[in-house]
Amino acid sequence: MAYEEALQALADPTRRAIFERLRKGPLPVGRVAEGLPVSRPAVSQHLRVLKDAGLVGERKEGTRRVYSVERHGLVELRQYLERFWRDTLGAFKAEAERGRR
Amino acid sequence: MAYEEALQALADPTRRAIFERLRKGPLPVGRVAEGLPVSRPAVSQHLRVLKDAGLVGERKEGTRRVYSVERHGLVELRQYLERFWRDTLGAFKAEAERGRR
DNA sequence: CCGATCGGTAAGCATTAACTTACCGTTAGT
DNA sequence: ACTAACGGTAAGTTAATGCTTACCGATCGG
Numbered sequence: 001m002a003y004e005e006a007l008q009a010l011a012d013p014t015r016r017a018i019f020e021r022l023r024k025g026p027l028p029v030g031r032v033a034e035g036l037p038v039s040r041p042a043v044s045q046h047l048r049v050l051k052d053a054g055l056v057g058e059r060k061e062g063t064r065r066v067y068s069v070e071r072h073g074l075v076e077l078r079q080y081l082e083r084f085w086r087d088t089l090g091a092f093k094a095e096a097e098r099g100r101r
Numbered sequence: 102m103a104y105e106e107a108l109q110a111l112a113d114p115t116r117r118a119i120f121e122r123l124r125k126g127p128l129p130v131g132r133v134a135e136g137l138p139v140s141r142p143a144v145s146q147h148l149r150v151l152k153d154a155g156l157v158g159e160r161k162e163g164t165r166r167v168y169s170v171e172r173h174g175l176v177e178l179r180q181y182l183e184r185f186w187r188d189t190l191g192a193f194k195a196e197a198e199r200g201r202r
Numbered sequence: 203c204c205g206a207t208c209g210g211t212a213a214g215c216a217t218t219a220a221c222t223t224a225c226c227g228t229t230a231g232t
Numbered sequence: 233a234c235t236a237a238c239g240g241t242a243a244g245t246t247a248a249t250g251c252t253t254a255c256c257g258a259t260c261g262g
Contacts, residue, residue, distance in 0.1 A: 004114065004117070007108065007111050007112045007117075008112040010108050010112075011108050011109040011111075011112035012249090012250075013105070014250080014251095015250095016105070016108075020185075023185065023188045023189060024188070028208080028209090029208075029209055029210090030207090030208065030209080038250085038251070038252090039251075039252060039253085040208090040209075041209085041210080041211080041251085041252075041253085041254095042250070042251055042252075043209095044209060044210055044211085045210090045211090045250080045251085046250085047210095048210085062208090062259065062260070063207065063208050063209080063258070063259040063260060064207090064208055064209075064259095065208085065209065065210085069189045071186075071189065074182065074185065074186060074189070077182060078179075078182050078183075078186065081175065081178060081179050081182065082179075084121075084124065084175065085172075085175060085179065087124045087125070088124060088170045088172060088175070113219090113220080115220080115221095129238080129239090130238075130239055130240090131237090131238065131239080139220085139221065139222090140221075140222065140223085141238090141239075142221085142222080142223085142224095142239085142240080142241080143220070143221055143222080144239095145239065145240055145241085146220080146221085146240090146241090147220090148240095149240085163229060163230070163238090164228070164229040164230065164237065164238050164239080165229095165237090165238055165239075166238085166239065166240085
């Protein structure tokens with residue numbers, strides 16, 4: 001049931017920007033924060049949220065922490081949407097039925 | 102580029118509850134609000150947000166307004182996630198490459 | 203060791219956003 | 233026409249949250 005957290009995490013623009021920066025591959029915090037319009041501590045806080053949502057993972061590497069996209073949270077989100085999608089398809093069929101008679 | 106709005110819309114629990122109530126088929130506002138822990142005006146406001154995000158549609162039917170799931174917003178969201186998913190797959194392959202040497 | 207880099211955490215502030223009550227316009231039924 | 237049902241909108245309050253600065257622990261290089 002973590003898709004809720006994932007949704008909430010990705011709702012914020014800055015957090016999305018951070019997440020998308022990790023799309024091409026792992027980065028240490030400093031590099032993530034580089035071009036962003038917010039301070040580095042802010043980035044740290046956002047990374048925390050993304051991590052709690054299962055969207056990113058962290059590994060220590062000397063003095064730096066390297067963050068990378070974690071597929072786990074993404075899977076749950078996709079599944080949720082997929083499930084929803086199927087349900088609405090069913091509902092639309094029922095609608096069409098009702099429309100026909 | 103409306104997937105941002107869709108994400109933000111679905112981030113709120115109450116709004117999700119509303120959205121999911123429409124999953125099985127169209128409902129007038131009153132019916133949507135029925136079992137929810139918030140007032141009817143609150144529901145109206147949430148429906149507005151969902152509508153702006155392209156997630157629900159509205160049709161007037163006498164004195165009542167019937168809301169239903171709009172696939173449009175859902176499509177954009179799915180596409181966004183799908184795109185992201187593919188990109189990270191690429192990144193993970195690159196990672197594996199790097200790991201191998 | 204010692205200074206420097208890296209980055210997480212705390213405290214506080216300001217903005218956003220979810221809710222409430224009160225109100226008003228519109229349609230339907232009698 | 234009058235009343236009731238439905239539901240959107242306005243205004244105000246409160247709680248959440250994104251941000252900043254200040255601080256501190258940990259690791260690496262000289």
